Amino acid sequence: MLRVENVKVSFDETCVLNECNFEVGEGEIVVLLGPSGCGKSTLLRTVAGLENPENGKIWWGAQEMTPVPPHKRGFGLMFQNHALFPHRNVGENIDFGLQILRMTTAERQERVDELLKMVDLDGFKNRKIGSLSGGEAQRVALARSLAPKPRLLMLDEPMASLDRTLRDRLLADISDLLRELKQAAIYVTHDHDEAFFIADRIALMHNGKIERIGSPSEVWSNPGSEESARSMGHENLIKLDNSGRCDIGQFGSSPGMILLREDGLSVVPEETGIKGEVTSTVFRSGVTLVKVRVGKIELSTSVQGSIKVSEIVNLKISDSAVVALS
Ligand code: ADP
Ligand code: MG
Numbered sequence: 502m503l504r505v506e507n508v509k510v511s512f513d514e515t516c517v518l519n520e521c522n523f524e525v526g527e528g529e530i531v532v533l534l535g536p537s538g539c540g541k542s543t544l545l546r547t548v549a550g551l552e553n554p555e556n557g558k559i560w561w562g563a564q565e566m567t568p569v570p571p572h573k574r575g576f577g578l579m580f581q582n583h584a585l586f587p588h589r590n591v592g593e594n595i596d597f598g599l600q601i602l603r604m605t606t607a608e609r610q611e612r613v614d615e616l617l618k619m620v621d622l623d624g625f626k627n628r629k630i631g632s633l634s635g636g637e638a639q640r641v642a643l644a645r646s647l648a649p650k651p652r653l654l655m656l657d658e659p660m661a662s663l664d665r666t667l668r669d670r671l672l673a674d675i676s677d678l679l680r681e682l683k684q685a686a687i688y689v690t691h692d693h694d695e696a697f698f699i700a701d702r703i704a705l706m707h708n709g710k711i712e713r714i715g716s717p718s719e720v721w722s723n724p725g726s727e728e729s730a731r732s733m734g735h736e737n738l739i740k741l742d743n744s745g746r747c748d749i750g751q752f753g754s755s756p757g758m759i760l761l762r763e764d765g766l767s768v769v770p771e772e773t774g775i776k777g778e779v780t781s782t783v784f785r786s787g788v789t790l791v792k793v794r795v796g797k798i799e800l801s802t803s804v805q806g807s808i809k810v811s812e813i814v815n816l817k818i819s820d821s822a823v824v825a826l827s
Pocket of ligand 2 (some may be wrong): 542660
């Protein structure tokens with residue numbers, strides 16, 4: 502369906518996007534995940550037609566979209582700051598998305614009511630935008646962007662301005678709704694938990710490039726580069742010396758970085774494995790997150806049960822959780 506091919510964008514001769522390639526299939530949700538400033542919004546704006554690529558093409562099926570103006574692409578865009586019209590009420594804001602379509606007033610009213618139901622805002626039609634909570638405003642923005650039934654919906658950090666509880670609920674609702682509508686979507690975020698929750702596939706971005714794309718478990722297990730590993734929330738990134746050594750052992754025979762995935766690192770009762778000292782503990786939802794120092798390396802893992810700072814513990818590392826990074 503959507504294909505982004507070798508897209509390059511520069512501002513004032515600074516290259517912001519370089520050789521970006523990815524696809525979004527029918528009904529698929531692809532998450533663009535990467536740190537602030539890596540080019541996520543620029544990539545969305547380029548797909549939407551708000552930026553012109555100096556190289557590369559955007560395709561929808563067999564049709565090239567690069568020369569097609571934004572309003573004729575059939576794509577919807579929802580911004581982080583929702584960009585609603587403050588002087589129009591909720592219904593009028595949603596209706597705005599329908600004005601470019603050839604619909605009668607009655608048909609439009611019907612569609613607005615349908616959308617209000619969809620986003621759980623029944624009865625909000627005449628409310629002023631200023632009287633809405635952040636989460637409600639985001640739901641209106643979602644309804645407005647879904648109103649003309651876009652063939653692709655793009656959401657740019659829609660949770661950024663919400664507090665955690667609201668975020669979790671809205672994210673679950675958006676995810677359910679997009680799947681129910683079989684809506685093809687690109688969802689932009691810098692938050693890996695959000696990405697894991699909603700993505701069919703995750704595209705990891707760094708410095709204007711898509712470094713890796715795959716299912717959430719694929720990119721989590723093997724993120725590719727150091728930056729991508731950080732974007733995924735991995736903490737145990739270890740530098741090897743020229744002979745492939747570090748304070749927890751020998752890994753191959755050359756310098757580089759490795760990732761020690763948290764799923765393959767555990768604190769064990771036996772007097773085997775690697776000894777380390779607990780440097781910090783944080784209790785969270787039933788487990789204790791601990792940092793253990795081995796020589797100059799600090800490793801993050803979690804344990805069930807009690808553990809104290811300064812305690813000496815034994816760590817077990819499973820070979821399958823050691824991943825080479827570029
Ligand atoms: P993200 O959405 O991942 O935070 P952006 O796409 O907004 O990243 O920005 C990527 C880079 O491009 C940043 O360095 C930003 O300052 C720069 N940038 C974005 N828009 C413009 C613009 N209109 N003019 C010049 N530089 C821009
Ligand atoms: Mg952005």
